[in-house]
Amino acid sequence: METQVLIIGGGVTGTGLARDLTLRGVACLLVEKQDINAGASGGNHGLLHSGARYIASDPAAAAECHRENLLLKQLAPHCIEDTGGLFVAVAGDDENYVADFPAKCAVCGIPARPLTPTEARQMEPALSKDIIAAYAVDDAAIDPFKLSLDNLAQARQNGCQLMRFSQVTGIATRSGRIQTVQVRNHLTGRATDIRADVVVNAAGAWAGQVAALAGIPIHIRYSKGSLLVTHHRIGGRVINRLRKATDGDILVPGGTVSILGTTSERCTSPDDIHPKVHEVDHIIDEGAAMIPALATIRYIRAYCGVRPLISSSDEGDDRSVSRGYALIDHATEDPGLENFITISGGKLTTFRLMAEKTADRVCRRLSHCSPCRTHCDPLPQTVDARWTEPGLAPSLWVQNNDSRDILLCECEMVPQSVVDQIVQSIRNQNGHPSLNAIGLRSRIGKGPCQGTFCSQRLAAYLYDLGALTHDQGLHELRQFLEKRWRGQQPLLWDISLAQAELLEAMHSGLFGLEQVDAPPPGDDRP
Amino acid sequence: MSPAQPEIRCDLLIIGTGMAGMAAALFAARRGIDTVQVGMTGEINFASGLLDLLSVHPTGSHQTWSNPWEAIAQLIIDQPHHPYAHIGAETIRAGMEELITFLNEADLPYRYQPQRNTQVITPLGTVKTTYALPESMAAVEKALQAATPCLLVDFPGLKGFSAGQIRATLQKRWPALKAVRLPFPGLSGELQTERMARRLETPGVANLLAASIRSHLEDARVVGLPAVLGIARTRQVFENLQDALGVPVFEIPTMLPAVTGVRLRECFERHLPRMGVRARYQQKIVSSPRLSDGEFIAPLGGESAEVQVRARAVILASGRFFGQGLHADRHTIRETIFNLPVYQPATRTHWHRKTLFSHKGHPIHKAGLVVDRLLRPCDEQGRYIYPNLFAAGSILAHQDWIRQKCGSGLAIASAYAAVHAGQSFLNLTPMNKVE
Numbered sequence: 001m002e003t004q005v006l007i008i009g010g011g012v013t014g015t016g017l018a019r020d021l022t023l024r025g026v027a028c029l030l031v032e033k034q035d036i037n038a039g040a041s042g043g044n045h046g047l048l049h050s051g052a053r054y055i056a057s058d059p060a061a062a063a064e065c066h067r068e069n070l071l072l073k074q075l076a077p078h079c080i081e082d083t084g085g086l087f088v089a090v091a092g093d094d095e096n097y098v099a100d101f102p103a104k105c106a107v108c109g110i111p112a113r114p115l116t117p118t119e120a121r122q123m124e125p126a127l128s129k130d131i132i133a134a135y136a137v138d139d140a141a142i143d144p145f146k147l148s149l150d151n152l153a154q155a156r157q158n159g160c161q162l163m164r165f166s167q168v169t170g171i172a173t174r175s176g177r178i179q180t181v182q183v184r185n186h187l188t189g190r191a192t193d194i195r196a197d198v199v200v201n202a203a204g205a206w207a208g209q210v211a212a213l214a215g216i217p218i219h220i221r222y223s224k225g226s227l228l229v230t231h232h233r234i235g236g237r238v239i240n241r242l243r244k245a246t247d248g249d250i251l252v253p254g255g256t257v258s259i260l261g262t263t264s265e266r267c268t269s270p271d272d273i274h275p276k277v278h279e280v281d282h283i284i285d286e287g288a289a290m291i292p293a294l295a296t297i298r299y300i301r302a303y304c305g306v307r308p309l310i311s312s313s314d315e316g317d318d319r320s321v322s323r324g325y326a327l328i329d330h331a332t333e334d335p336g337l338e339n340f341i342t343i344s345g346g347k348l349t350t351f352r353l354m355a356e357k358t359a360d361r362v363c364r365r366l367s368h369c370s371p372c373r374t375h376c377d378p379l380p381q382t383v384d385a386r387w388t389e390p391g392l393a394p395s396l397w398v399q400n401n402d403s404r405d406i407l408l409c410e411c412e413m414v415p416q417s418v419v420d421q422i423v424q425s426i427r428n429q430n431g432h433p434s435l436n437a438i439g440l441r442s443r444i445g446k447g448p449c450q451g452t453f454c455s456q457r458l459a460a461y462l463y464d465l466g467a468l469t470h471d472q473g474l475h476e477l478r479q480f481l482e483k484r485w486r487g488q489q490p491l492l493w494d495i496s497l498a499q500a501e502l503l504e505a506m507h508s509g510l511f512g513l514e515q516v517d518a519p520p521p522g523d524d525r526p
Numbered sequence: 527m528s529p530a531q532p533e534i535r536c537d538l539l540i541i542g543t544g545m546a547g548m549a550a551a552l553f554a555a556r557r558g559i560d561t562v563q564v565g566m567t568g569e570i571n572f573a574s575g576l577l578d579l580l581s582v583h584p585t586g587s588h589q590t591w592s593n594p595w596e597a598i599a600q601l602i603i604d605q606p607h608h609p610y611a612h613i614g615a616e617t618i619r620a621g622m623e624e625l626i627t628f629l630n631e632a633d634l635p636y637r638y639q640p641q642r643n644t645q646v647i648t649p650l651g652t653v654k655t656t657y658a659l660p661e662s663m664a665a666v667e668k669a670l671q672a673a674t675p676c677l678l679v680d681f682p683g684l685k686g687f688s689a690g691q692i693r694a695t696l697q698k699r700w701p702a703l704k705a706v707r708l709p710f711p712g713l714s715g716e717l718q719t720e721r722m723a724r725r726l727e728t729p730g731v732a733n734l735l736a737a738s739i740r741s742h743l744e745d746a747r748v749v750g751l752p753a754v755l756g757i758a759r760t761r762q763v764f765e766n767l768q769d770a771l772g773v774p775v776f777e778i779p780t781m782l783p784a785v786t787g788v789r790l791r792e793c794f795e796r797h798l799p800r801m802g803v804r805a806r807y808q809q810k811i812v813s814s815p816r817l818s819d820g821e822f823i824a825p826l827g828g829e830s831a832e833v834q835v836r837a838r839a840v841i842l843a844s845g846r847f848f849g850q851g852l853h854a855d856r857h858t859i860r861e862t863i864f865n866l867p868v869y870q871p872a873t874r875t876h877w878h879r880k881t882l883f884s885h886k887g888h889p890i891h892k893a894g895l896v897v898d899r900l901l902r903p904c905d906e907q908g909r910y911i912y913p914n915l916f917a918a919g920s921i922l923a924h925q926d927w928i929r930q931k932c933g934s935g936l937a938i939a940s941a942y943a944a945v946h947a948g949q950s951f952l953n954l955t956p957m958n959k960v961e
Contacts, residue, residue: 276875277875278875403714404682406683406716453686453781456649457685457781459650459691460649460686460691461685461688463688463690463694464688464690469694470695470697470698471651471694471695474650477650478883481882482882485882489878489882492877492878493874494853494855497847497854497890498847498848498850501846502782502848504882504888505572505848505933506781507883508883508928509574509931510574510576510654511652512648512653512931513883514883514884515582
């Protein structure tokens with residue numbers, strides 16, 4: 001295959017870059033080793049930062065965040081719930097940090113309106129009585145799945161090609177240039193050689209591995225962050241702890257749930273990461289200091305992502321490493337490759353800017369002069385992304401009122417008709433509508449039952465549609481339920497534990513799904 | 527709670543209405559023990575209707591046994607703390623036979639081969655090994671073994687059950703499967719199995735269904751369909767359909783909760799009171815203090831209780847987490863009614879494995895009540911806590927019924943053993959002299 005620009009990585013950066021380049025008239029091909037947002041783009045808070053979190057550690061990144069925050073609210077409002085945010089300190093927090101906060105925000109151009117503790121508690125009644133200081137900021141909630149799927153959808157309309165489940169297995173170089181990139185499809189096993197004028201490494205936490213295939217060393221520190229999804233939404237606004245950034249200090253509402261996080265744990269590899277029991281307990285204990293209800297409510301899922309932190313040394317606190325992005329043009333590095341660019345680090349909030357700067361560099365390499373449009377053109381809303389929005393499927397289902405359109409997922413009210421549309425859209429992209437692919441593109445499996453019932457209902461329906469054949473469903477069911485399990489395993493107590501017991505009683509006790517396949521080796525320890 | 531509250535006195539209080547509680551009430555009633563049974567019925571709706579005895583051991587290698595008694599003998603050697611090891615094969619067999627005899631007499635006929643396990647197919651297209659199964663499911667085993675030409679029927683609007691899925695999944699093993707989707711007589715839109723089952727009990731409906739299946743039979747010599755063939759009159763609906771089609775018919779278990787569980791529930795609810803069990807269904811016990819004379823006093827319905835039960839002995843069959851016999855917070859697992867010691871992993875980190883479908887099962891499944899040979903819950907030193915408190919069913923420690931496929935057998939056998947132990951206690955101990 002041939003293309004002008006090969007983009008490696010289907011997270012927010014890669015999909016944002018694909019949109020940016022195709023809007024400039026540059027042809028590109030995006031390869032993703034798993035599915036869209038499988039890495040940190042899907043494993044984060046969904047927080048559109050005001051920037052106030054970074055005023056102390058990285059004022060430049062803080063100011064950048066704030067500019068992008070305002071821009072995205074204008075250009076992609078359908079991906080954003082403009083909740084506003086609060087920074088609150090509780091008794092015992094560092095009073096110097098609290099005292100310096102407004103001035104440091106001002107320096108970065110970030111509005112922060114002071115509130116009395118009473119005002120703050122009137123705005124957010126769930127806040128602790130121990131609040132001693134509060135500021136209102138411009139934080140918002142953003143749906144990273146919608147964002148990536150919409151970016152990708154427009155890119156594809158403009159001719160971008162897409163290869164999912166396609167991992168880069170080799171990069172052949174000659175005379176300081178990448179000649180071909182070998183890609184292998186996990187599902188079909190087929191290998192493809194790709195020739196491109198420029199190759200962009202937007203593989204996030206995997207950027208080091210990709211660069212290594214081209215013989216380029218990039219030192220990346222992996223910092224795992226774990227997050228918890230509450231059973232119901234707590235509060236209207238993003239609530240941040242007003243202190244130096246640390247664990248369990250941000251609660252982001254989104255749709256019908258809230259997301260509490262995060263942690264920062266060094267890990268040695270971006271693969272096979274799990275949220276752990278001790279992280280969950282730590283996040284809850286920390287969060288409960290701001291919002292006491294967090295100690296007792298039900299959580300339905302835990303998940304994590306890996307922050308790729310590009311740094312020159314192993315020393316120091318991972319949180320103090322810049323959250324700004326790194327754009328590396330390997331033409332100017334040693335060892336060098338003239339048609340290879342790596343973009344890594346950064347934040348969800350600044351993904352568009354990262355894509356713009358990368359596209360600028362790509363265009364310079366291509367001697368293609370066409371200006372960026374993503375800072376002025378609105379991001380179109382597409383059907384591909386809309387079903388990740390909580391509440392959308394139920395409201396349309398109620399409106400349509402067709403008794404034949406049966407709900408496959410009762411927790412999140414996802415009917416057959418929604419699955420039909422998702423299957424169609426995946427097929428239009430020549431993809432296989434697997435259970436996990438549909439799970440990624442809808443609310444299926446994300447409610448309190450965590451897939452106990454909807455998994456098999458979906459599998460049965462996909463067989464009826466002819467989307468599954470032979471014993472494919474058994475393997476996909478296992479994969480689907482294992483994927484949900486990752487998020488349940490560390491928070492199984494109280495009702496969630498009873499739910500998990502029922503899930504196992506049915507899928508293992510009755511259906512014997514554990515007897516279908518050997519478990520992956522080395523993945524069997526408690 | 528005041529002493530003036532109305533009091534129900536009984537010799538034996540059975541707490542729980544799952545398979546273990548129902549079996550215990552049955553065994554107690556048949557032995558003439560003065561019994562009160564309390565609990566929210568509902569969990570037994572989640573029974574599949576299949577009576578597993580033991581088919582997987584050891585779980586790590588997930589070896590499947592065709593002879594459950596050989597499996598049990600090996601299990602008793604390998605796992606001396608397993609409840610089956612306390613109970614012993616003879617008692618297990620006696621309990622199973624007595625329960626199945628009761629079901630047959632209660633017009634809910636079951637089939638089994640005394641010396642071997644049997645196989646059924648599931649909606650996923652997997653093959654499940656079990657021991658005794660409803661007569662309405664029995665024809666599948668022969669058909670599966672001989673790969674007999676078979677028509678699988680499903681219904682539009684019945685979620686999670688696709689004949690096409692079963693056919694596709696079993697294709698290699700059973701190539702002569704065909705699938706057809708037929709409208710369900712008199713119902714449309716989303717179908718609930720319980721409604722379908724009750725509808726099939728209406729005169730004439732089974733014949734309508736048979737007529738619509740018949741035109742698709744072609745060379746099929748056996749017909750499989752989801753388990754919806756009636757609830758109280760399953761035998762009649764099943765025979766009616768089979769006669770009308772002229773070929774053997776079998777039901778396939780559905781997702782849970784299932785009609786097959788409702789049948790068991792209704793059967794017990796109908797017969798146990800008739801046999802003398804004073805049933806207090808839909809009432810719950812949240813605590814049961816022991817009096818100075820050794821008897822237990824249990825307010826029905828918790829805080830606002832209007833009635834209390836006073837019992838000389840108790841069988842605790844309250845289930846695990848789903849049944850609320852055990853409860854876990856973030857740090858520890860507790861037994862909910864008597865606050866009995868619970869054998870459990872050291873910390874939550876060790877409750878579950880990273881892989882859901884780990885063959886070995888999750889350590890938390892082995893948590894529960896440690897009992898002695900008379901099924902009396904014990905302390906950490908292995909001494910029984912009360913001479914007149916017995917435990918039965920899934921609340922017992924050192925078993926993993928989900929992976930071992932021994933849920934019903936464990937419930938029935940431990941209920942049988944607990945009733946016998948309770949009976950000995952009651953016979954040996956004069957009234958009001960418990961200890």
